[in-house]
Amino acid sequence: MPIAANDRPLSDDDFLVAIAAERRQDWTVARAFAEACAAGDVELMHRAVDALDSTTIDGWRFAMRAVARLPIVSDEIRAAFLPVWIEHKMLPLKVGHRPTMAAALRMLLPSNHSGGPIHIFRGTRAQERRRRLYGFSWSSRIDVARGFAEHWAELAGGAVVLEALAHSSAILLVREEEGYYDEGEIVIDPFRLGSVTVAERLPNPGSPHTGRDAPG
Structure with a gap:
């Protein structure tokens, strides 16, 4: 108090x-x-x-x-x-x-994408996948997503690299290369995102298994 x-x-x-x-x-x-x-x-x-x-x-x-x-x-x-x-x-x-x-x-956000679908990735906690409550910040680069997943694997006891094909109606922003915080960021409206799959699983550190998941 x-x-x-x-x-x-x-x-x-x-x-x-x-x-x-x-x-x-x-x-x-x-x-x-x-x-x-x-x-x-x-x-x-x-x-x-x-x-x-x-x-x-x-x-x-x-x-x-x-x-x-x-x-x-x-x-x-x-x-x-x-x-x-x-x-x-x-x-x-x-x-x-x-x-x-x-x-x-x-x-x-300055909507700047009127083209075709973009292949996107997101590294996050495994819990996000289980709950199907996806975040807003994704990346066009799987290596960036994997880096975030590695961070969460250590902190949250398991992480995933998510993968999706985002259509223009779901894309709120495609980040340009500003020269700082360049992560190939694609900001997504998760309520307009279609099918999301798991590209990679990053289990608890020390566990050898990493694999793919079926579409979800």
């Missing part, structure tokens, strides 16, 4: 008041972000991003919910949001609601 300035534990009523104040702050900053996006004000958007990071608890969740309801944002806002996405790899976890995240990314 939070401690008051005089070191006296907060009462239940004081605690509820503090939580309500935090929530109001979160909503205030989230609205500022959404209003900046709607107005095409890049500088104000960056200020709101800083405030979301430094002064809020659930601000990003509220901000993405508000942005998802906008009719449109400018190309300047989309271009400005791209480095925000690149530098906030845990953003989907902060938002905590995949449909909201997908709708917001469809609004905020």
